[in-house]
Amino acid sequence: MFSLYISIFLIALDRTIIGPAIPAITNQFHSLDDVGWYGSAYMLTSCGFILLYGRIYTFFATKPVFLSGIVLFEIGSAICGAANSSLVLIIGRAVAGLGSSGVFTGAVLIMLKTVPLQKRPLLQGLFGACFGVASVTGPLLGGAFTGSSATWRWCFYINLPLGGLTIVVVMVLLKLDESHSRSKTWSETIKNLDPLGTILFLPSITCLLLALEWGASDYAWSDPRIITLLAIFAVLFVAFVAWQYFTRNTTATVPARVLLQRSVAFGGLSQFCVGATMLTVAMYIPLWFQAIQGINAMESGIRMIPLVLSVVVGSISSGGIVQRLGYYTPFMIAGSCLMAIGSGLITTWDMETRSGKWIGFQVIAGLGVGWTMQQPNLAIQVVLEKQDVPTGTALMSLCQTLGGAVFVAVGQNVFIDKFTTGLKNIPGIKPEHVITAGATNLKSAVPLQAQIMVLEVYNKSITKGPFFAALIVACIALPAAFGMEWRSVKDSQHPDEAPMVSVDAKRKAKSITVRMNALVERGSIPSQNSRITSSLSTSRLRSIYRTSGQFSQWMTASLNPDLRVELEQIDQGGKHVKPLGVTHHGS
Known part of the structure; x- marks a missing residue:
């Protein structure tokens, strides 16, 4: 499992570590116009190929697919580290993003195949802890490498030894007993990949x-x-x-039975909100420290330790408690509340904010993120069939990645718009000159008499811009959490473990029902027994399926005429619900 944690850490680290290195890269390659592509190239391929990787995991063995993702990530990192031009660096970032799109899904699937469901929550919480730590410490490590003799190239070279260790451990020690349905021809295989x-x-x-x-x-x-x-x-x-x-x-690529499943739909929304809130806060808190409190990049990273530790504590503690209690939905609800409260409190920061507030508010937000982050991935493993777990896991990963990518861009646009508008109201200030100065050189870029006004505008632009955007999306996570089914990882009716009903038993039950109904119609059975049916009343169905966690699937099939096969399987006492005996109306 340690090698899996390393892989998750590297994938998350690569999203944020490049930020402090961009000025040095642009100085070396004279590529100021390419700045946006250094982050975008990675995110584009990472988001774009996640669903395809989920499909590949459905039809191919997990171990080689997972290794292919790590190898691509390593190749991309090597290209970036050795890049002699801006174009080569962008290509390397795209290759690394392509590899990263399959790593998280593969790590979850390996855990699924090696660890019983009841013991996964704590390990899943450690996944969240690795993601949170990497997202926040990325800028700190990036600044440390860039400012040292190692140069910015080690922001990418650091992936090589750690990723190589993961490859060796997985190849030598990981043994998976798995079988996949093989297509008869390559054309069928390609068709199945959509x-x-x-x-x-x-x-x-x-x-x-x-x-x-x-x-x-x-x-x-x-x-x-x-x-x-x-x-x-x-x-x-x-x-x-x-x-x-x-x-x-x-x-x-995303079958209806997966996308329309209640916990999958609401879990995806929750992951989008968590990814957006976490990455937006992690990107802009260091800028606030550097500009408003006048510290350097290294010190701003140190002041984010409360956020890092609270995410770690939240992820691990929620995983341990869920493993003991079984239910994950309460932590999604409580975590969403804390995430929204913490994000709201962060929007109140001003130039006079003391350490007690900026430490405490980060802790509240971090605990919320930690408690919420990995619960949807657990839900996927509980509510979906085994063959649909790769697709569901990839969908959750896509939502989280896309949420971060979208709202970092949204936060940047809102910040620039508010900051530019505010600077125009200060006499003698050229907005374009101040904006290009950066957070650490903000004071030196403006006259002494205008520094206070510029800092006030900067503070308002961050707190009412990116931080407020994070608050809005964090609040949306709460109704998403309330929409989740109340299922337990200890549920005996997990799809992989639920008892199967033989086809012969179903046919016999249906045959008996038909004969009994015929006797009723001929009057051979007293009328007070009425008509016998193999289906249940609406109220009974609602009760049974809500208890079993499959009511939403039954409703989906009812409303969608193209899912009648699934509806018939559920109504006839399929493998999701224990078979029920025939019932007599009016008895």
């Missing part, structure tokens, strides 16, 4: 992220480039959704 879905999904997400990255910072929102990108995103995404609906019962 290539058209990927062709539609990847450019749609690319256009969305590019529009958010360039909007306001590089181009006005009314610029034809931004409008075109958003229009292409809308068209391709609608086409992707339509294609998924058309292939929902065959080769869809």
Whole structure:
């Protein structure tokens, strides 16, 4: 498991470690115009290929697919570290992002195949702790490498020995007993991977992220480039959704039975909110420290230790308690409340904020993130069939990654807009000159008599911009948590463990029902026994399926005529629910 934790740490670290290194990279390559691509290239391929990797895990063995993701990530890191131009660095970032898209899903699936469900919550909590620590310490390590003789290249080289250790451990020690349904031909295999879905999904997400990255910072929102990108995103995404609906019962990347499952839908929304809140807060708190309190990048990273530790404590403690109690939904609700409260309190920071407040508010927000982060991934393992877990896990990873990517861009745009507008109201200040100065050089970029006013504008732009955006999305996580089913990891009716009902037993029960109904119609059975049916009344169904956690699936099948097969399986006492005897109406 230690090697899996290393892989998760590296993937999360690579999202944020490059931030402090960008000034040094642009100075060396004279590539100021490429700054946006250093982060975007990684996020684009990471988000775009997550669902495809989930599909690959469904049809191929977990171990080689997981290793392929790590190898691609290592190749991308090596390209970045050895890059001799800005273009090569961008290509390396894209390759590393492609590899990262399959690592988290693979790590969860390896745990699923090696650890019993009842013992997974604590280990899942450690996954969350690694993600949280890496997201926050990334800027700190990036600043340390960039400011030392190691240079910015070690922001990428650090992945090589740690990733190599993971590869060796997985190859030598990991033994998985697994079987996958093999397609008869390669053409069938490719068809099952839904290539058209990927062709539609990847450019749609690319256009969305590019529009958010360039909007306001590089181009006005009314610029034809931004409008075109958003229009292409809308068209391709609608086409992707339509294609998924058309292939929902065959080769869809995200089958309807997965996407429309209640805990999957609300869990995905929760992951989007957690990813958005965590990454936005982690990116802009150091800037607030550097600009408002006048400290350097290293000290700002140290002052984020309360956030790091609280995320770790929250993830591990919630995992341990869920492992003991079984239920994960209460922690999602409590964590969402703390996350929203902490984010709201952070928006109150000003130039006079003391250490007690900035420490305490980070702790509250971090505990909320830690308690919430890994619960949807546990839910996936409880509510879905074994063969659907890779797709569900990939969907959760996509939502979390996409939430962070979208809201970091949103936060940047809101901040720049508010800061530029505020600077225009200060006489003798050129907004473009102040903005390009950076957080650490903010005071030196403005006249002494205007420093206080500029700092006040900067503080308001961060707290009412990115921090307020984080607050809004953190509040959305609460209704998502309330929407989750109350299921337990100790539930004996887990899909993998639920008793199966033989086809012969179903046929016999149906045959007996038909004969008894015929006797009733001929009058051979007294009328007070009425008609016998193998189906249940609506109230009885509602009671049974809500208890078993499958009521939402039954409702989905009822409302969707294309899922009648699933409905019939549920109504006839399929493998999700214990078989029920025939009932007499009026008895």
